[in-house]
């Protein structure tokens with residue numbers, strides 16, 4: 001029993017004496033685990049000391065359980081060093097370093113003491129980091145991806161992968177490995193987008209560092225000719241969001257003619273064209289808002305801005321939806337609603353829903369009709385059919401948008417049917433009423449004037465004049481006689 005213990009101690013001492021250094025790779029920012037195994041585990045709590053060659057004590061745990069952290073390893077009361085009780089119980093006196101940094105790299109020593117037991121281990125911590133410069137390159141820019149390992153292992157083999165596929169250097173993108181770093185250099189293209197990983201192998205230990213490369217540009221909308229749907233009268237944001245981190249300058253919004261693509265139409269409506277970056281804080285958001293869309297706003301728009309010496313552009317299409325109503329002239333009781341889109345190419349199905357509210361304002365939505373037809377005929381103009389009629393339009397991949405029409409009580413009489421959409425019936429009806437009213441008023445005024453100041457009327461005046469002239473002539477002749 002005691003013989004085997006002594007043998008064990010000697011064996012442990014020999015391992016320490018051989019000063020074999022365990023290699024540990026850790027990616028910058030991750031948690032590094034430095035191993036210090038002692039099997040079988042010490043039956044009681046041992047004294048543990050972790051120290052670093054250059055800076056001294058890192059962490060110490062007394063037999064009593066009291067812990068001590070070396071300077072530089074605690075900040076504002078939080079330690080970057082921790083140990084796991086479950087590991088300690090198993091005889092693994094591992095040192096966990098959270099959010100590892102390049103400065104943490106180096107040789108660490110672990111010392112475990114428990115009576116006759118003494119274990120000493122050495123660990124080399126190598127910190128890996130993949131850096132990409134510039135962080136958000138624009139297509140065509142030069143780029144440098146470097147794989148740094150601190151300290152760089154002398155006998156290292158380096159492999160690179162892009163999206164888990166081994167990277168093959170090409171003419172426009174080269175791989176350079178020196179005895180201090182491994183770098184990838186070249187011109188940025190969309191093909192280089194994705195997760196870059198560099199794998200360093202040293203003495204049967206492998207370390208890796210990964211970083212995503214995103215080629216800068218307009219990320220939203222991500223493709224040209226994106227379609228934006230909006231209902232007449234609503235507000236809409238035309239998106240133009242660049243990659244976060246980019247600072248595009250000289251932004252420009254243009255409405256393109258239906259015919260020519262390059263010419264910018266003069267028809268932009270400045271009052272409602274509010275750059276949305278006005279409200280958002282991000283310099284990379286160049287979206288714009290239309291506050292109250294009219295049907296004529298439909299069409300193609302282009303957003304552009306300068307980034308890294310290039311003008312990046314994105315085109316999109318604004319599609320405006322409206323509902324036209326048509327009251328049947330024969331039977332005044334029926335109305336036909338038409339869901340009209342400035343470009344219905346993408347629409348596969350229309351759904352008409354009737355929205356009503358109870359006294360508490362609770363909304364009730366009832367689907368009435370759902371098919372390829374964009375028209376809905378409401379045959380009975382009864383009270384239960386008043387309220388909001390919404391046309392939801394769907395594309396292959398789901399709902400595209402909706403537009404709502406208000407069917408009012410006045411629709412019942414057939415005089416007018418107000419709604420959000422242009423309603424000629426209302427206009428004509430109201431104009432006619434106004435005209436009649438004006439005529440009546442004019443007539444009343446005329447009558448009043450005639451009664452009051454009859455002599456003002458030139459025709460009557462002439463008659464009166466003639467009469468008085470005749471009378472004068474008669475009087476004169478009477479005088480002469």
Ligand SMILES: *[C@@H]1O[C@H](CO)[C@@H](O)[C@H](O)[C@H]1NC(C)=O
Nearest residue numbers: 357358359360361362363364
């Ligand atoms: C309105 O709300 C009140 C209280 O929440 C409830 O008692 C009542 O039944 C509701 N009325 C309707 C028409 O839903």
Ligand SMILES: *[C@@H]1O[C@H](CO)[C@@H](O)[C@H](O)[C@H]1NC(C)=O
Nearest residue numbers: 353355365390392401402403
């Ligand atoms: C119409 O669209 C708006 C905005 O997407 C949504 O809030 C609303 O619920 C929709 N209305 C109906 C009846 O589907």
